[in-house]
Amino acid sequence: MKQTIYGLLLLLFLALPPVANLMESVMIIHMHMQMPMLIFTGFLIARIFQLRFPHSFDKWNSNGIPGIILFVIIVVYWTLPRSMDEALNEQSMEIFKFVSLPLLAGIPLRDSWKRIGTVGKNLIIILFTILFIGMGWLYIDSPVQLCNNYLVIEQITLGWGFVTTAICLVIYLVYTTFTDPSKYE
Amino acid sequence: MQTAKSQTFKDKTSKVMGINKEDALLTKSYIFVAFMALLLGGILGLVQGLNRAGLLELPSWVNYYQVLTAHGLILVVVLTAFFTIGYFYAGLSHTLGGLLPIVRKMAWIGFGLKIVGFVLAVIPIIMGDASVMYTFYPPMAAAPMFYIGLALIVVGVWMCAFGAFINVANWRKNHKGQHVPILAFFATGVFVLLFFGSLPVAIEVIVMIIPWSFGWVKTINVMVARTLFWAFGHTLVNIWYLTAVSAWYVIVPKIIGGKRWSDTLTRVVIIALVIMNITGGFHHQIVDPGISPSVKFMHVFMSLAIGFPSLMTAWAMFAIFERTARKQGGKGLIGWYKKMPWKDVRFLAPMIAMIAFIPAGAGGIAQSTNQLDQVVHNTMWIVGHFHLTLGMSVVMTFFGISYWLVPYISKRVLTPQINKLGVIQTWIWTVGMIFMSGSMHWVGLLGSPRRTSFTTYGDNATALSWSPYLMFLAVGGTLLIIGVILQVYAVINMMFFAPKGETEFPIAEVEENAAKTPYWTERWGLWIVIMLLVVAMAYVIPLTEFIVNAPPGSPPFKTW
Numbered sequence: 107m108k109q110t111i112y113g114l115l116l117l118l119f120l121a122l123p124p125v126a127n128l129m130e131s132v133m134i135i136h137m138h139m140q141m142p143m144l145i146f147t148g149f150l151i152a153r154i155f156q157l158r159f160p161h162s163f164d165k166w167n168s169n170g171i172p173g174i175i176l177f178v179i180i181v182v183y184w185t186l187p188r189s190m191d192e193a194l195n196e197q198s199m200e201i202f203k204f205v206s207l208p209l210l211a212g213i214p215l216r217d218s219w220k221r222i223g224t225v226g227k228n229l230i231i232i233l234f235t236i237l238f239i240g241m242g243w244l245y246i247d248s249p250v251q252l253c254n255n256y257l258v259i260e261q262i263t264l265g266w267g268f269v270t271t272a273i274c275l276v277i278y279l280v281y282t283t284f285t286d287p288s289k290y291e
Numbered sequence: 292m293q294t295a296k297s298q299t300f301k302d303k304t305s306k307v308m309g310i311n312k313e314d315a316l317l318t319k320s321y322i323f324v325a326f327m328a329l330l331l332g333g334i335l336g337l338v339q340g341l342n343r344a345g346l347l348e349l350p351s352w353v354n355y356y357q358v359l360t361a362h363g364l365i366l367v368v369v370l371t372a373f374f375t376i377g378y379f380y381a382g383l384s385h386t387l388g389g390l391l392p393i394v395r396k397m398a399w400i401g402f403g404l405k406i407v408g409f410v411l412a413v414i415p416i417i418m419g420d421a422s423v424m425y426t427f428y429p430p431m432a433a434a435p436m437f438y439i440g441l442a443l444i445v446v447g448v449w450m451c452a453f454g455a456f457i458n459v460a461n462w463r464k465n466h467k468g469q470h471v472p473i474l475a476f477f478a479t480g481v482f483v484l485l486f487f488g489s490l491p492v493a494i495e496v497i498v499m500i501i502p503w504s505f506g507w508v509k510t511i512n513v514m515v516a517r518t519l520f521w522a523f524g525h526t527l528v529n530i531w532y533l534t535a536v537s538a539w540y541v542i543v544p545k546i547i548g549g550k551r552w553s554d555t556l557t558r559v560v561i562i563a564l565v566i567m568n569i570t571g572g573f574h575h576q577i578v579d580p581g582i583s584p585s586v587k588f589m590h591v592f593m594s595l596a597i598g599f600p601s602l603m604t605a606w607a608m609f610a611i612f613e614r615t616a617r618k619q620g621g622k623g624l625i626g627w628y629k630k631m632p633w634k635d636v637r638f639l640a641p642m643i644a645m646i647a648f649i650p651a652g653a654g655g656i657a658q659s660t661n662q663l664d665q666v667v668h669n670t671m672w673i674v675g676h677f678h679l680t681l682g683m684s685v686v687m688t689f690f691g692i693s694y695w696l697v698p699y700i701s702k703r704v705l706t707p708q709i710n711k712l713g714v715i716q717t718w719i720w721t722v723g724m725i726f727m728s729g730s731m732h733w734v735g736l737l738g739s740p741r742r743t744s745f746t747t748y749g750d751n752a753t754a755l756s757w758s759p760y761l762m763f764l765a766v767g768g769t770l771l772i773i774g775v776i777l778q779v780y781a782v783i784n785m786m787f788f789a790p791k792g793e794t795e796f797p798i799a800e801v802e803e804n805a806a807k808t809p810y811w812t813e814r815w816g817l818w819i820v821i822m823l824l825v826v827a828m829a830y831v832i833p834l835t836e837f838i839v840n841a842p843p844g845s846p847p848f849k850t851w
Contacts, residue, residue, distance in 0.1 A: 131585055134832060263835040270827035274820055281816045290463045291810070 107157070113150025113208070120144060121204055130194060133253065133260035134267045141184055141207055148212015155213060163217050170221030173214035174230060180211040185241055187252035194255045228279065235275040242268030309793055314384040315700040317398055319786065321377025322697060324406070325370050325689075326782045332365035333775035340727070340768030344761040345745045355744035356422035356851050361413070363425030367681070368444060369409055371527075374689050375485075375534045376401070376451045379478040381700060382537075383455060385796045386472035387462040394454040401450030408443030411436050422851040424742060426520060427500075429511045432847030435504045438496050445489045445496070452482040463813075470808055473557060474798060477537035480561040481530055483819060487826075488526025488569055495519035503847060510844025514581045514837040521572035522830070529568045529597070531681060533561070535688035538641055539608055542692065544799035546637045549615030551799045552607050558812040560600040560607075566822045570829035571597050574659035578668045582833045587661060593829065594659040601652055608645060636713030637705075637797075640691030643721050647683035654679065654732070669742075672735025679728040682771075687720060690778055695794055697785040704792035709781050716781065720774035727767025734760035 119125060120143055129140040156163060167173040183189055184207065192199040219227065244252075245265030251258055310318075339358045341347035349355060380398055384390050390398070414436060415421035421433030427441075459471055459479050471479065495516050503511045540557050544550060551557065573590040576582060613627055621627025632638045654676045657663045667673060694713050698705050735741070739757040748754040 128585060128588070132583075132832065135589070138828060259836065259839055262839055263832050266835050267828065267831045270831055271824065274824045274827060277823065278816075278820045281820065285816060289467075290460075290813075291468050 107154060109150045110152075110154040113147045113153075116143070116150065117147040117204070117208060120147070133190075133256040134264040137185070137190060137264060138267050138271070141203075144204065144207035145181075145212040145215065148208030148210075149216045150212075151208060152213040152216035156217060167214070167217055167221065170218035170223075170226065173218030174222055174226070176214045177211045177218065178230070178233070180206050182237065185237070187245075191253045191255055228282070231275055231279060235272050235279070238268045238272035238275065242266065242272060309702065310381065310384055310700055310796075311389055313395055314381070314390050315702070317390070317395060317402075318377045318381040318384070318696075318700045320402060321373045321380070322693070322700070322782070323786065325373035325377060326693075326779050328365045328369040328373065329775055330779045332362055332370060333772055335362040335365065337768050337772040341765050343745050344765035345747075345758065346762075346765055354419060354422055354851055356424060357416060357419055359742075360422050360424050361416050364412060364416070367425050367527075369405075371531050371534075371681075371685070372405065372444070372448060375481065375530065376448075378534065378689075378692060378696060379455065379474075379481060379537075380451070381696060381796070382474040383458050383478055386475045386798065387458055390454075391458055391461060394458045397450045397454035397457075401447040401454070404447030404450065405444050408440045408445075408447060410440070411443060412440030414440075419851075426524065428520070429500060429503070429513050429516045430845035430848045431850055432500075432504050435501060438501050438504060442493065442496050442501070445493050448485055448489060452486040455479065455482040468810075470554075470558075470810075470813060472798075473551070473554065474537060474541050476558060476812075477533065477541070477561060479815060480565045481533050481537075483565055483815065483822075484526050484530050484533070484568060487819070487822065488523050488530065490523075491519040491569075492523035495523075506847075510846055512837060512841050513845050514579065515834065515841075517576060517579065518572070518830070518833060518837065521575040522569050522826075523572070525572040525575055526569050528677075528680070529564060529571070531685040533564055535641075535644065535685045536560070536604055538688050538692050539604065539645060541799060542695075542797050543608075543638065543641050544611050544615065545797035546635065546695075547612070547615050547632055548619065549611050549799065550802045552611045552614070552802065554801050554805060554808045555812070556603060556607055558808060560603050562812065562818050563600040564597070566818060566825060567593065567597050567600075569822070569826050573829065573833075574664075577659065577661055577664045581837055583836075584661075586832050590829070591659060591661070595656065598652065598656055601648075605645075605649075634710075634714060636710050636717060637691055637694045639714055640694070640717045641688045643717060644684045644687035644691065647679060647687070647724075651676065651679040651684050667735055669740055670735035671731045671739045671741050674741050675728045675731030675733075675735060678724065678731065682728065683721075683724050687717065690717070690720070693778075693782055694785070695797060697782055698789060698792075698794040699796050701786050701789070702791060702793065703785060703789040704794055705785065706789055709784055709789065712777060712781055716774055716777040719770055719777065723767045723770030723774055725767070726763050727771060730760040730763035730767065734764070 120129070120140065126140070130136045184203070189199070193203045194200070222230070242265045245261050245268060247265075248258075248261065252261055335358050338347065338349070339355065339362055342349050342355055342358070349358070376398070380390065412421070415434040416437065418434070421437040423431045423433045423437070427433060427438075455478055459475055462475070463469075463471065470476070499511055499516055499519075502508045540551065540560075544552070570590070570593045573582070573587070574594040577587060577590075612631065613621075616627035616630040619630045621630035631642070633642075654672075658667065658673070658676065690713075694705055694710070697703075734757050737757060737760070738753060739760070745761075746754070747758075
């Protein structure tokens with residue numbers, strides 16, 4: 107219950123116009139900080155839904171796959187330059203961002219993450235590693251502005267943000283592949 | 292690699308017999324170099340302080356900036372690195388049941404590399420070819436040998452870091468499911484930071500500066516170099532601090548006859564400091580051009596976040612003090628403080644160090660605020676700040692550690708005389724540092740610049756008004772050199788002349804009714820990945836800007 111309140115407070119904080127404006131003024135902070143934080147608020151808010159409606163989650167998301175697919179679709183949608191641009195131009199899209207990322211990405215992620223097992227988790231991380239390398243390449247290499255609202259330099263920065271995040275994911279995958287926790291734990 | 296059985300046998304013997312000879316020799320060598328560096332660096336500091344106050348004219352063959360470079364390098368790199376490694380290797384040896392032979396070998400190779408590197412770096416300083424100060428900012432360029440020496444020091448540190456990882460991993464294999472002993476956990480955090488924090492500076496020195504100082508490339512990207520330097524520089528500061536903190540959490544409670552307060556909190560503080568540290572480098576660049584105000588504003592949050600674990604530490608320490616003192620009959624709201632062992636130097640020195648961290652930390656928070664920093668950034672205030680943090684909070688803790696660590700590794704005892712000498716030394720150092728650091732802070736507020744030798748700017752009235760404060764600086768510096776001499780005397784005495792005997796390695800136990808520490812605290816692989824992610828997030832914006840929109844670059848300059 108406490109978690110849900112913290113999640114709602116964080117969501118409220120992120121939605122405050124000065125905070126939202128500051129975060130959206132830098133392209134990479136918009137995509138790599140504001141959006142993950144919105145997902146994180148959903149992650150926290152999910153607690154109350156898990157407590158109140160355990161059966162519907164068990165029924166619809168028993169193996170975690172529907173939830174994780176919903177999460178992937180929403181997240182992939184928000185990595186598109188077009189969707190980010192629209193969030194800045196249209197009030198309704200901005201609202202959709204603040205609703206979809208917590209509710210349709212954060213909550214399913216929390217519920218699915220434990221259900222999909224180690225293989226599922228690693229597959230998701232591999233998927234995002236490939237996606238991030240691809241998006242990084244797109245944003246770094248594109249000769250033109252992909253978003254009307256951001257300069258090319260910001261786009262390149264975001265591209266490198268994707269690539270460095272992908273590198274971290276690769277390091278994590280290498281670490282989990284080559285270390286055997288049963289030797290230590 | 293030893294088997295689990297022999298490991299536990301070794302555990303027992305090392306607890307009974309104290310440190311084995313080979314591990315003792317290793318730490319002794321590191322500590323000896325550290326305190327010789329203190330003596331040398333201290334003398335240079337005095338010379339510099341007297342010159343800066345206008346009291347001493349340097350001979351024509353020595354330059355103020357040359358002394359400044361040597362003073363900085365010897366104390367900031369040699370003293371701290373050698374002390375930290377010597378102390379933690381003794382801690383690893385004690386808590387993990389002895390060092391593995393391979394690890395000991397790595398630490399010795401590291402020792403050799405660092406000494407060779409140090410000699411290589413010092414030669415050009417003495418020759419007057421490397422008066423670039425310890426931050427060695429391009430476009431000021433030293434002779435290539437200076438940078439090669441620095442690179443070797445870094446490689447030496449890496450050897451010691453990986454040695455520590457191997458020893459800890461081996462212990463964990465033999466003690467499945469157990470928590471790494473707390474001092475070894477601190478050592479792991481420190482060596483993780485040492486390795487990852489020195490990566491950026493290694494890239495700066497090896498990839499950028501060395502080819503440029505040889506003339507193979509014509510120009511250098513100054514902003515990238517500075518940014519890589521501070522990713523390391525700030526981490527180094529916090530490595531000293533984390534080393535001091537390890538003694539506050541683990542050693543001090545034992546010395547005052549108490550228990551450690553919360554194991555989980557201690558480990559969370561270490562993990563938090565490791566994850567959030569490297570990005571703190573940005574608050575050293577708060578007045579640098581090329582970083583947009585909004586990014587600087589975001590980084591204020593990162594910097595203040597590092598302050599949070601420190602506040603947790605302050606809270607935990609006072610909890611330990613009060614609980615212990617009350618158990619020993621302390622009464623009243625603050626009257627319990629009388630029950631603390633003020634006459635024991637092993638407590639007094641770190642205690643004053645902790646108290647000094649209150650104004651030191653507050654000053655740090657002021658400096659990481661853009662508007663406040665603009666007032667003091669290029670003034671003596673900053674010099675005062677790092678003499679308060681490093682010269683008091685960190686170094687006085689190191690001094691306090693030396694009064695049990697040196698007898699422990701030398702199989703000698705701390706005599707009442709040396710204890711008394713230590714108490715006197717602690718007070719001299721405290722008064723000296725209050726004078727010196729205090730006057731530096733104040734004169735900085737009045738505008739006296741840092742990184743500048745003594746000048747009255749043609750008897751300008753404002754510059755002349757700084758002189759009385761600089762006089763206090765000289766008085767403080769003189770007291771400090773007395774402190775240095777007493778401290779080095781005490782270390783040499785405890786190392787070679789004190790009566791033989793057994794000294795305990797004081798590690799406090801956890802309280803009896805303490806909650807169990809969760810196992811996730813041991814997942815270092817995960818913490819390191821999160822740390823890298825935070826670093827990537829923080830550095831990608833300015834570095835992309837610096838590189839993509841790079842200016843033409845700068846040729847090397849010799850400004851002295």
